[in-house]
Amino acid sequence: MELLFAYGAGLLTLINPCVLPVLPIVLATALQASRYGPVVLAAGMSLSFVILGLGVTLFGRSLGLTEGDITSASAVLMIAFGLVLLVPKFSAAFSTATAGVAARADTGLDQVDRSTLRGQFLGGMLLGAVWSPCVGPTLGGAIGLASQGKSVLWAGAIMVFFALGVSTVILALGYGARSALQRRQALMRRIAVSARPIMGAVFIVVGLVLFFNIHHIIEAWLIDVMPNWLLDLSVSL
Template structure:
């Protein structure tokens, strides 16, 4: 379930009112550089997101935070990012707080020669930072979820599925749906606006459940009511 949640957060990251209108232009430029341009952008953004998630989780372990403490911090952050998605005033404040980082990344992006695959890959790395005022809450939610794990392997799985959601949008638009998107921008923007508070509510509820450790109660209830064959199957996975 966590992996599906991470994938959904990745999808929502780019189906965003301030990213979606610009994305077809970015992908058109990528395709002019090479037919593999969207792949290079997707790989760059994926590496950026996965690295950030692993860095945050590894840093927590390195400074001596226990798994429980790290999980509690992650739960609080998830609640915070849920509120950012739900409350326009918080969203505006987050955008202002991250504007400086995004501006510096945008300056670096202007210096990149995006006529090559290498340039598109580097561009993908930087675009994640440039779009941080918009994508930060969903990315932060995924990182908070990743921090719930007891090892970096779990965090890597969460961030990989988040990156897969991001890449799905990039590749779908780059290789098939760009024309349809351009014709239906109003509909896509409406979907993005409606999906934002839904994801915010999910982040908020999941964060609260993790903070108060309600998932342990859910697990205990399931173990008491699941048939033995299903328990054996889930353990074998």
């Protein structure tokens, strides 16, 4: 479930008011460089998000924080980002605070030679880093899930699934819907506005479940009611 949640967060990440206007230009440049440009761009951006997520997770653990501390902090982070998505006043304040992110991304990309696949990969990594504050709610939710994982490997898997969600959007738009996106930016913005409160509510619910350890209660209940064959199968997986 956590992996699916991270993938869903990745899908919603780029449908963002400060990212969406720039995305068609970025994808057009990628396709001009090579037919594989969007793939390399997605790979660079994915690597940037995975490194950021694992970096935050490992930093927290290096401070000597216990698993309970990390879980509580992650839950609070998810609730906070959920409120940003759910409450229009908080969302407007967040959008204002990140209004210059897209402009900085344009400036940074201008300094990279994107006519080659290497340049597209570096450009993707740069966009992943620069857009991080702008896509904070969904990225923060994925990092929150990763941070409360029991192992670095599981945290990495969560961030990889988040990156796969981002890559799915890039590849779909790059190879199938870039022109449609350019014509229907208003529609995409309306979809983003409609999806934000739903995602915000999900973040808040998951954050509350983690903060109050309700997931352990649910896990214990499932162990009691699940048939032995299904329990053995879930353990073997």
